[in-house]
Amino acid sequence: MKNPSGKSLMHASLMEQLISELKVKIIDLLDLTNIQPEDIDADGPLIGGKLELDSIDVLEMVIMIEKDYGVRIENRKLGEKVFANLAAMATYIADNTPGPLK
Amino acid sequence: MTGVRIFIIGMGAVSPLGSGVAETRAALAAGRSHLGPLSLFETPDNTPLPVGQVRISLDRQPISRTHQLARLAADQAMASCREAPDAVVVGTTTGGMRTTEDLLKEGVVDPAAYRWHAAGSVAEDIADRVGCKGAVLTVSTACSSGAVALKLALEMLRTGKARRVLAGGVDSLCRLTYYGFNALKLIDPLGARPFDKDRRGMSVGEGAAMLMLVADDSHNAVAEFLGAGLSCDAYHPTAPHPEGRGAYAAMVSAIDDAGLTAADVDYINLHGTGTPDNDLAEARAVKRLFGDRPPPVSSFKGAAGHPLAAAGALGAVTVAICIDAQLIPANTGTCHPDPELRLNPVTRPLQAGLGTVLVNSFGFGGNNAAVVIGAPAAERQRADADVPRPMLVTSSACMTGAGTTDRTLTRLRAGESCKGVLRLDDISAILPAHRVRRLKCLPRMVMALAEDARTRSGTKDPPATIFFGTGWGALSETHAFLKGLYETGERFPSPTDFIGSVHNAPAGQVAMMFGTTGANVTTTGGDASFEQALIAAGYLGREEGRTTLVVGADEYHEPLSALFDPSVRADDIPSAGGAALLLNPDSTAAGVTVFPAFYARAGRDADFTATLVNSLGGPERIRARFGALLAGIPAAQRQTGVAQLEAFRACSGITLPVIDYRKLIGEFASASAVALFMAVTFTQTGTIPAPLCNGRSTRLADKGTLVMGFGNHVTAVEVLRR
Numbered sequence: 041m042k043n044p045s046g047k048s049l050m051h052a053s054l055m056e057q058l059i060s061e062l063k064v065k066i067i068d069l070l071d072l073t074n075i076q077p078e079d080i081d082a083d084g085p086l087i088g089g090k091l092e093l094d095s096i097d098v099l100e101m102v103i104m105i106e107k108d109y110g111v112r113i114e115n116r117k118l119g120e121k122v123f124a125n126l127a128a129m130a131t132y133i134a135d136n137t138p139g140p141l142k
Numbered sequence: 143m144t145g146v147r148i149f150i151i152g153m154g155a156v157s158p159l160g161s162g163v164a165e166t167r168a169a170l171a172a173g174r175s176h177l178g179p180l181s182l183f184e185t186p187d188n189t190p191l192p193v194g195q196v197r198i199s200l201d202r203q204p205i206s207r208t209h210q211l212a213r214l215a216a217d218q219a220m221a222s223c224r225e226a227p228d229a230v231v232v233g234t235t236t237g238g239m240r241t242t243e244d245l246l247k248e249g250v251v252d253p254a255a256y257r258w259h260a261a262g263s264v265a266e267d268i269a270d271r272v273g274c275k276g277a278v279l280t281v282s283t284a285c286s287s288g289a290v291a292l293k294l295a296l297e298m299l300r301t302g303k304a305r306r307v308l309a310g311g312v313d314s315l316c317r318l319t320y321y322g323f324n325a326l327k328l329i330d331p332l333g334a335r336p337f338d339k340d341r342r343g344m345s346v347g348e349g350a351a352m353l354m355l356v357a358d359d360s361h362n363a364v365a366e367f368l369g370a371g372l373s374c375d376a377y378h379p380t381a382p383h384p385e386g387r388g389a390y391a392a393m394v395s396a397i398d399d400a401g402l403t404a405a406d407v408d409y410i411n412l413h414g415t416g417t418p419d420n421d422l423a424e425a426r427a428v429k430r431l432f433g434d435r436p437p438p439v440s441s442f443k444g445a446a447g448h449p450l451a452a453a454g455a456l457g458a459v460t461v462a463i464c465i466d467a468q469l470i471p472a473n474t475g476t477c478h479p480d481p482e483l484r485l486n487p488v489t490r491p492l493q494a495g496l497g498t499v500l501v502n503s504f505g506f507g508g509n510n511a512a513v514v515i516g517a518p519a520a521e522r523q524r525a526d527a528d529v530p531r532p533m534l535v536t537s538s539a540c541m542t543g544a545g546t547t548d549r550t551l552t553r554l555r556a557g558e559s560c561k562g563v564l565r566l567d568d569i570s571a572i573l574p575a576h577r578v579r580r581l582k583c584l585p586r587m588v589m590a591l592a593e594d595a596r597t598r599s600g601t602k603d604p605p606a607t608i609f610f611g612t613g614w615g616a617l618s619e620t621h622a623f624l625k626g627l628y629e630t631g632e633r634f635p636s637p638t639d640f641i642g643s644v645h646n647a648p649a650g651q652v653a654m655m656f657g658t659t660g661a662n663v664t665t666t667g668g669d670a671s672f673e674q675a676l677i678a679a680g681y682l683g684r685e686e687g688r689t690t691l692v693v694g695a696d697e698y699h700e701p702l703s704a705l706f707d708p709s710v711r712a713d714d715i716p717s718a719g720g721a722a723l724l725l726n727p728d729s730t731a732a733g734v735t736v737f738p739a740f741y742a743r744a745g746r747d748a749d750f751t752a753t754l755v756n757s758l759g760g761p762e763r764i765r766a767r768f769g770a771l772l773a774g775i776p777a778a779q780r781q782t783g784v785a786q787l788e789a790f791r792a793c794s795g796i797t798l799p800v801i802d803y804r805k806l807i808g809e810f811a812s813a814s815a816v817a818l819f820m821a822v823t824f825t826q827t828g829t830i831p832a833p834l835c836n837g838r839s840t841r842l843a844d845k846g847t848l849v850m851g852f853g854n855h856v857t858a859v860e861v862l863r864r
Contacts, residue, residue: 070579070580071579071580072579073575073579074575092576095378095381096379096380096580096637096638096641097580099325099326099327099637099638100636100637100638102327103325103634103635103636103637106634107630107633107634116418
């Protein structure tokens with residue numbers, strides 16, 4: 041696919057896939073036993089929102105993102121941006137991962 | 143009336159600053175950094191972070207590094223003392239973890255190799271070394287352990303329960319803390335720069351510091367131990383309260399305990415780890431207490447790193463040296479004091495006379511302590527200290543393999559076994575799911591026990607203080623952390639598991655659940671861990687008209703429980719459990735009381751049993767006051783324990799029914815907590831159920847119950863009706 045719109049479509053579907061993948065990972069990682077993937081709003085706040093995540097959950101996600109995607113989040117300011125919501129997290133991972141997204 | 147004054151007559155310190163008082167003093171006067179890359183174990187890609195590593199040779203295998211550090215410091219502290227201490231109180235977080243990590247990595251399954259693991263084994267080892275025959279206690283409140291140990295020792299001396307106490311703190315570098323703090327993103331890759339505007343975190347360190355404390359004997363005194371205070375943030379498992387609420391409370395309490403005011407403080411040795419949050423919170427607390435012109439302040443953690451459980455004791459030794467040397471040590475590592483903190487730490491060592499010094503020491507779980515040390519010469523008036531006395535039981539709850547309180551009681555009354563291990567969901571059934579989401583077994587047990595006890599008390603009022611005894615701490619978290627670490631080539635351990643791995647994490651969770659901001663102390667020491675918590679509550683738990691929560695609990699973990707605890711190994715049925723009691727140490731009201739009357743390591747001499755009997759008031763009192771005896775004989779010490787029990791029976795002449803309770807509730811270190819629950823319940827109802835007394839129901843009438851422990855430790859807790 042050469043036209044630009046085709047590329048962006050593919051990007052969008054990749055992003056969607058990544059967001060779905062992250063939802064499952066986060067539920068498992070943070071023991072969110074009462075939450076289903078569809079309960080998580082990709083644009084809703086991750087911290088202090090409906091999910092009741094806190095700074096320790098952020099640390100777990102930092103490790104997971106480094107381990108699974110090779111993306112390091114080194115400081116608190118960047119962390120605030122990345123963990124604003126799931127869409128921001130997925131975008132940051134997609135933009136910075138050294139390998140191709142699965 | 144004049145109270146007792148407490149003096150420091152011997153000191154030992156082993157840290158990156160040097161070994162012994164002379165080297166430490168020279169290092170403090172020079173003010174250089176002693177941080178350097180970790181070389182104790184290999185790190186991925188060979189990129190070790192700066193740490194405060196003790197650089198002298200500590201290679202006496204297989205003795206754990208922590209034990210070696212503690213021995214050195216204890217020997218130094220005892221060098222000029224002829225008499226053995228009559229108590230040893232040590233603060234440590236990770237005990238022999240450094241050795242255990244290697245063993246687990248190599249897959250060693252020989253339990254004998256793990257004999258250094260227990261945090262409590264350090265104090266035992268030191269007691270053997272210095273010939274202490276009295277109480278040996280271990281405080282494990284993470285990074286404030288050493289300072290909390292000093293506070294406990296102080297109260298033992300003030301009340302006259304001890305005349306000479308060797309107290310301090312120790313931790314060695316290990317993977318758990320090195321990688322754990324890194325997982326929390328709390329490490330400064332350039333080395334700790336406390337209170338610097340560019341600070342990015344701490345440097346993990348190690349060390350040992352021991353102080354020989356004596357009551358009322360200023361001969362050869364290096365300094366006077368004036369006071370100490372404890373508090374709890376009840377805010378977050380690791381982060382300090384942003385306004386430094388707990389730090390402030392601990393400082394206020396310590397200064398008040400010393401009979402002084404903030405204006406009397408000439409210098410503050412700050413906790414100052416170098417993490418953005420700690421330094422900000424501590425600076426705010428200092429400002430709140432001392433106003434805009436606080437006395438000179440500095441932290442040694444930019445020079446030596448953070449020696450964790452040793453920090454508070456090393457702080458005390460440091461300031462005692464500085465008082466003697468008329469020296470204010472530098473806040474090494476700081477180039478640009480953070481203007482936001484409005485606190486200008488001393489950047490170079492200064493010559494200055496110091497009369498009174500405050501030492502801060504804070505830890506995970508929001509467990510805070512502050513200590514006040516002074517020049518020895520000055521005349522001082524001391525207030526009298528209250529001797530611990532029986533504590534009124536407000537409510538009690540328990541948990542065994544049979545279930546929670548009511549299920550356990552039903553089976554006990556029928557004389558049926560309560561051995562076994564509960565499912566995780568059943569343990570925390572009464573707790574809101576969101577509160578326990580990230581928690582594994584032990585914190586859930588402790589929180590559920592605490593909540594059950596509070597519900598049964600019929601009041602919403604939280605306890606003022608919390609004391610928790612555990613033989614082995616949070617084994618699930620510890621194992622999960624190391625497993626995750628090793629499986630990822632030492633790259634990606636879990637921050638949650640690290641936070642949960644400290645012995646005091648469960649008590650910190652309870653403080654957060656209840657909003658309990660008073661003293662929060664976790665003790666450990668094998669099968670007598672719970673008794674240690676009771677003893678600590680007696681000294682530190684009294685707050686006017688308010689209750690204290692005392693909990694004992696141990697989980698069963700496969701494979702660690704059997705590797706560490708020989709009694710667990712000796713029973714075919716794995717068991718776990720614990721109990722919580724809400725006590726009022728301040729009340730004189732009628733009801734059932736508990737009192738830890740005797741606590742000692744087993745003595746081999748003939749006098750030992752006589753001392754035990756006498757401490758309970760002699761044969762006549764024992765026969766008159768007690769209607770039953772609950773005996774805890776750990777399976778691994780069966781032979782010794784039975785012989786000790788027989789000797790006690792013979793010496794006291796008692797013919798009471800004896801309930802061998804571990805056969806009913808199983809083998810776990812804090813089984814005595816469940817026994818105390820049983821004793822309280824039976825004493826309240828006035829009857830011991832028939833199936834527990836060879837089929838004959840025993841009426842206690844107005845008599846009480848003795849709960850005793852045998853084996854390595856011999857303990858006696860009196861449960862009486864008044």
